[in-house]
Amino acid sequence: MKASMATPHIILYVWLVLFTLPLLTTSVKSSTYIIHMDKSTMPKTFTSHTHWYSTTLKSLSPSTTTTPQLLYAYDNAIHGFSAVLSSAQLEALKQSPGFISAYPDMNVKVDTTHTTDFLSLNSNYGLWPASNYGKDIIVGVIDSGVWPESESFKDYGMTEIPTRWKGECEPGVQFESSMCNRKLIGARFFNKGVIAGHPGTNLTMNSTRDTLGHGTHTSSTIGGNYVKGASFFGYAEGIARGVAPSARLAMYKVLWDEGRYASDVLAGIDQAMEDGVDVISISMGFDEVPLYEDPIAIASFAAMEKGVFLSSSAGNQGPDMGSLHNGIPWVLTVGASSVDRAFAGTVTLGNGVAVVGWSLYPAKALLLDLPLVYNETLKACDLTLMELHAKEMIVVCEDVGVRDLVVQMFQVTQSKISGAIFISKDSFVIEEGDFRCPGAIINPKDAMPLITYVKTALNPKASIKFQQTILGTKPAPAIASYTSRGPSPSYPGILKPDLVAPGTRVLAAWAPKVPAAKLRSTSLSSDFNIISGTSMACPHAAGVAALLKGVHPDWSPAAIRSAMMTTTSELDNTLGPIQDVGYNFQSATPLAMGAGHVDPNKALDPGLIYDAGAQDYVRLLCAANYTDKQILAITRSYGYNCSNPSSDMNYPSFITNSTVQQFQRTVTNVGDGAASYRARLTAMNFNVSVAPDTLIFREKLEKQSFKVSITKTQEGQEGVLYGSLTWVDDVGKHAVRSPIVVV
Structure with a gap:
């Protein structure tokens, strides 16, 4: 069995290019403007739109004290750029070829950790107000436990617990029953399987308290309460909240440091149904087992019969085809996608040119005016060679086919070098791998200004600024390379996954005793963490199902799944087909994204x-030539029959x-x-x-x-x-x- 989680990862997105230009000659007040340009008029003499924009600014009349500064060069959200200009320079710019329009920059208030915004959940219309934010829907989370002290599980604003709830808050090591409340209404743990598998072992935390962080993250993604000022070491700052922030949460701990056993998983799901949950979220699965031996398939059949919706993760074995688990006909199988948010480290060269690269270095640091080193000897970032140079420097590491990016980053982490700029388009590192060293990642297609400068300057220097978050990046969503693909090995006659949801770089609550990051070799704790995996996508879909259950309590699990699938989007925010990171950004197929990317508001009214219903699934099993015993293992009842088998449900x-x-x-x-x-x-x-x-x-x-x-x-x-x-x-x-x- 594999829990569908990935550790903190590196995603490479270089979206914006900044320039600082030479001083001009007027002493007037300057402001920031956003300028729209007609890219189709760009002369062929320019190598890129950035080159065109910067040259256009350089052509403006000089002044004595105002420095025109190109902040961002856009090529997706708009064609154009933002720049600091005097009013006179703005008027001159309006006469430039290709100019369309300009307006002053405006203040924007960031008030979310963003995945709910990306899903278009809105307080004024759609699924949130229609469902009263999931009020009184109970979601059972089968996972690694919970950190009850997290602000995400506070119960302010919550009403009394529904009287239909039968669960309890089970005491244990460092976990009192009083730690549950009107938000976290249940906490149970199941360890008999792991104890039996490891006779004589002493569990490190024999209670529902989370020692992995995974369960805290997934449960808060589903229904965490509002938390102001959430961030991951300065990244993704805003108000954290779950997809269904008024839903109730119940944790069933089945994953342990000492092992993860099917018997415990079955017990957790069984108890969740007994306690009266409406939705189950389970971010784990079993590989290469038939449905009649799959604990999740078996337990979820019973859940379906009781009207309990189950959301499951597809797994993290992509991009190979046929790699997913939980390809179960009666559950929702969820793949992972990205959102329109990137985390940045700004590299400013000594000549004023600045490049925004990708970084999640977990420190409030600024590498200022350090020597910049790039040569044939060091560009592979060999640890032994780096130690021969001065420590106070920033080294440029290039993917030269000798050392991949993960190895290069490890070498820099082990060294005493101040920082590094990595030039790479490594598709794995775009989404996975921790970020322990001070540095930023730049795509080779954007690296020419850097390489030209460091090769030609007499005394090249650079600075790197961290902890920056960029919203509105394009294209998004994109299918994650790690997300497992169909066809389903357990039942290839049903298309799986069913859909995709945000799974890459999701910020949610974390267990502070579990290291959230490392600063070189030093472990760091945090109340929130940014991690990736289909484990993060599954609870997003579970939260949407909880909201739909609140609006349509009479709908069956199949009806809710249908509403979510048939209203998905197959287009990204450029209005082009959703792309697949695992296949060189080609258009994603349904074997990667199922029906498409979940759209909660459209699912409200499909x-x-x-x-x-259950008999429909039994007809499917009969057509698959399962024996009576195998079918019985799943259905637990002789009340179903195989008089009319059909593989077409x-x-x-x-x-x-x-x-x-x-x-x-x-x-x-x-x-x-x-x-x-x-x-x-x-x-x-x-x-x-x-x-x-x-x-x-x-x-x-x-x-x-x-x-x-x-x-x-x-x-x-x-x-x-x-x-x-x-x-x-x-x-x-x-x-x-x-x-x-x-x-």
Whole structure:
């Protein structure tokens, strides 16, 4: 079994380039302006948009005291830049070729740790107010425990605990029952399996207290209360809050320092159902086991029968295909994506040129005007060679195929060098690996000004400033390279993952006794941590499910899953297809992102749902030729039968490995009343037909059925072929989209 968590990681995003230009000649007041430019008019003589913008500023009339300063060069959010200018310089700039518009910079108040903003959850409209922020929905978290003193678990603003709650707060080592409250309403621990697996062992923390940090992070992501001033050593500053901040949380500790056993996992899920949870979040899974031997598959079938929604993580074994776990037909399987936020270290060269690189160095440090060293000997950052040079310097490390970035960073960490600038596009380090040394990472395509300067200056110097957070980066979301991919090894006939949610660089509560970072060799503690993994994506989806459960308490788990899947987005914030980091930023396939990126507000009103019940899943198992005993292991009941087996169940996605395949589906109208929907198919490399292609509903909750027929157009076609079917209503309010995959 693997807990789907990754340690603090390095993500490389170089979004912005800054310049400080020579002094000009007027003594007038200056201000910061945002300037929009027509990039299509950029003369071909310029090597980049940054070069064009900086040259444009240099062409302005000189003055005596005002220094035009290029702050940021934009190429995604807008085409243009921001700069410090005098009013006269601004007027002159307006006459420059390509100028579109300019306006003064404005103050912005950052008031969140951002993933809820990225999901468009808003206090004024949509799913948050409709669900009353998940009020009284109870989420059971199967994980490593909880740090009850965290501000995220304070119960201010919470009402009395629902009377239907049957759970308890179990005392243990360094954990009193009084530590639970109206937010953290339950805490239990399950250790019999780990004790049996390690006879005579003494558990280091025999209670629900978290010794890994993982459970504290996931549970606060789901439903943590509001915490002002949260950050990770100055990064991601703002108000921390969970996706469903008014939901109740109950922790079931099944992961231990001494081991992680299926028996304990089963016990935790079993108790959660007994206690009366509405949603279960479980960020772990079992690899290469059939459904009838998978504790999560088995326990979640019972949860589904009771109407309990279960969100699970896909795993962190990407980007290989067929690597996911929890490919269970009756649960939600969640992959991981990025958000539009980057963490920065600004490198300012001695000539005034500044480059914003990626950094999570956990210290309030400023490396100021230190010698900058880059040569053939040192550019691989060999520890022995670095020790021969002066310690008070910043060394430039380049990916030269000799040492990868992880090794280079380790070498710098072990040395006494003041800091480093790493030139690399290492796809692994973009998302994973801790950041212990003072430095910043720059993509090779943005490194030319740095290399030119350090090679030509007589006495090259540089400064690095840390603890900077940049919002609105593009493109986002992108599919994380580490997130595990389908097809599902346990049941390839159902497309998995179902969808993706924020999983890369998520800030949430942490156990302060567990090191959150290292400063070279010194361990650092924090009340919040930024980590990555499908473990972080799963609780985001669980939080959305809790909100939907609050609005639609009568919906089945399948209905909630359908609403979340059919309203996802397949576009990023550039309005282009979501890209896959693990495949060189090509367009992501449904085997990586499922239906797409979760959109909570659209899921509130999906229009149509694909519903299913326990017997539908049993028909699936029967068609898979499971024996009676194997089916019974999952269903725990002889009340189901195999009289009508079918591998085609009412799922909101389609996948086949056959040349010809026909699917039968039934949708339920959950809109306001009568409606008409027409089928819309995307362009595909295979033939698809839908019959009928129009569905007419006379009233709410009416059901209509249709068939989808798929035929491969050419024998021997390789790769993943995919497209989608979208049912669009006649007023354009609802678009109910399902991915179609041929493997």
